[in-house]
Structure formats: C-alpha cells, structure tokens
Amino acid sequence: MRALIIEDDADLREQLRTQLRDEGYAVDATGDGEEGLFFAGEYPADVAIIDLGLPGRTGMEIIREARAAGRSFPILILTARGRWQDKVEGLEAGADDYVVKPFHPEELLARLQALLRRSRGWARSLLECGDIALDTARQEVRVAGEPITLTAYEYRVLEHLMLHAGEVVSKTDLTEHIYEEDADRDSNVLEVFVRRLRKKLDPDGTRAPIETLRGRGYRLRAEPAGE
Structure with a gap:
C-alpha cells in the first residue's frame, strides 16, 4: 500500500x-501545501493523511481540489482543530475520517486500515481469497491454515492483489503502489517478487492463485483454480 x-x-x-513504513506502507510525504496538492493529483496513493493548517495551500483546499479532480483514495484529516464545525467542514469537503491531535498511533493505524478495507469492499481486517488468508492487522498470511513467511515487498504485492481480487492489476499499477516515488523501480524485480509469491502460496503448483495475463498484468483468483 502507498500512503x-x-x-x-x-x-x-x-x-x-x-x-507507516514499519507497517509495510510505501510513503510519500511533504510539509508544503502546494507540493501536497501536486502529490495528491499526481501520485497513485491508496490513502492520504492531510493536516489542515499548511503553508501554501490549506488542507481543505487540497481535499476539495483532489476530489474535484476525481481522486477517490480515502483521506484522513489529522489536525489540532477539535471543533465539531471543523470536522463537519472537513467531511463535507471530501475527507473520510478525522483524527484530532494528540492521538494514539495505534488508533491512527486502525483507522487507516479500516478506510482501506472499506474502500475496497472488505468489512474485516482478514482478507480471504480461496484458501489464502491475509490478516492486515497482524500482517500474517496463511495458506490452507498454515502460516507462510513473506518479505516486506512480497507482502505488499500480495496485499495489493488481494484488495483487488478478481481484477486485472497492471505491472505499472502494482509497481506504483508498492514503491515510493524516489525508489529505484525495475519491472524485472517485480516479476521476481511475483514468482517467489507463487512458490510460497502454491508450492505444489496445483492451485495457480496468481494469473499472468500477457500484456495486461496479474490477477489473483477470487477462488482457487477449478472452482
């Protein structure tokens, strides 16, 4: 996921x-409102945390302009303003949730995870596709009830594919959502991650949970092959 x-x-x-990096997110960050507006319009974020009091452009302006431009990723407002009028204004501008400073880091993470799940149609922290289960709260993955160990990037790839289960995800889209903007990206490396994931999810080669659609990308089967 990219925040x-x-x-x-x-x-x-x-x-x-x-x-957020410790939780497996790729992160883009800025303290300037103008740059933040640019990031919100150009970067493929999965979720955004936006302060209201910013130099250059206010958080409200960024939210309104991002929504007007068709950006639909979940937005969580983080601010010291605790008046209910500010909360209402932020939500009406297009934000999805509101956290007032000071805050507990665990609460912020829980709210972000809930926003991400709801934006993809999942009600719980446990994502299940066939016999693959991914717990976003604990960052644990099980196949047929057995735990498997993934690297940070393997986990990011699987999480993104599971959040879009049944959909075709292009290599470009997948790359943009697992790497930060200044990271050294290489599509060949992505193919290595997917190949390793396949071996860990399907060591016997009997279920083929991740399909490759030539020229289009990858798709995680919503159900095991053959069903």
Whole structure:
C-alpha cells in the first residue's frame, strides 16, 4: 500500500513516515501545501493523511481540489482543530475520517486500515481469497491454515492483489503502489517478487492463485483454480 502524508510539523511527519513504513506502507510525504496538492493529483496513493493548517495551500483546499479532480483514495484529516464545525467542514469537503491531535498511533493505524478495507469492499481486517488468508492487522498470511513467511515487498504485492481480487492489476499499477516515488523501480524485480509469491502460496503448483495475463498484468483468483 502507498500512503501520502501532508503534514507541516517535521517531527510528526517523520514519526508518521517511520510508523507507516514499519507497517509495510510505501510513503510519500511533504510539509508544503502546494507540493501536497501536486502529490495528491499526481501520485497513485491508496490513502492520504492531510493536516489542515499548511503553508501554501490549506488542507481543505487540497481535499476539495483532489476530489474535484476525481481522486477517490480515502483521506484522513489529522489536525489540532477539535471543533465539531471543523470536522463537519472537513467531511463535507471530501475527507473520510478525522483524527484530532494528540492521538494514539495505534488508533491512527486502525483507522487507516479500516478506510482501506472499506474502500475496497472488505468489512474485516482478514482478507480471504480461496484458501489464502491475509490478516492486515497482524500482517500474517496463511495458506490452507498454515502460516507462510513473506518479505516486506512480497507482502505488499500480495496485499495489493488481494484488495483487488478478481481484477486485472497492471505491472505499472502494482509497481506504483508498492514503491515510493524516489525508489529505484525495475519491472524485472517485480516479476521476481511475483514468482517467489507463487512458490510460497502454491508450492505444489496445483492451485495457480496468481494469473499472468500477457500484456495486461496479474490477477489473483477470487477462488482457487477449478472452482
């Protein structure tokens, strides 16, 4: 998953960046409103955390303009403004949730995970496709009830495919959602991640959970092959 943080408090911004990276997110971050508006319009974020009081452009302006441009990723407002009028204004501008500073990091993470699940039509933290189960809260993966160990990037690939189960996900889209903007991207490396995932999810080669559609990308089967 790829998160966008727009927060002008440098210490808090770095705290959030570290926290989300530790949870497996690729993170883009800025403390400037103008740059944040650019990021929101150009970067393929899965979720955004936006402060309201920003230099250049306010958080409200960023939210309104992002929504007007058709950007539909979940947005969580993070601000010191606790008045109910500010909350209403933020939600009416297009935000999906609201957290007031100071806050507990665990609450913020739980809210982000809930926003991501709801945006993809999942009601629980446990994603299940056939006999593959991925617990987003614990970041644990089981196949037919047995735990498997994934690297950070393997987990990101699987999580994105599961959130889009049954859909074709292009290599470009998958790459953009697992890497940060300044990362060294290589489609050949992505193919290695997918190949390793296949071996871990289907060591016997009997279920083929991840399909390759030539020239189009990958698709995680919503049900095991043959059903």
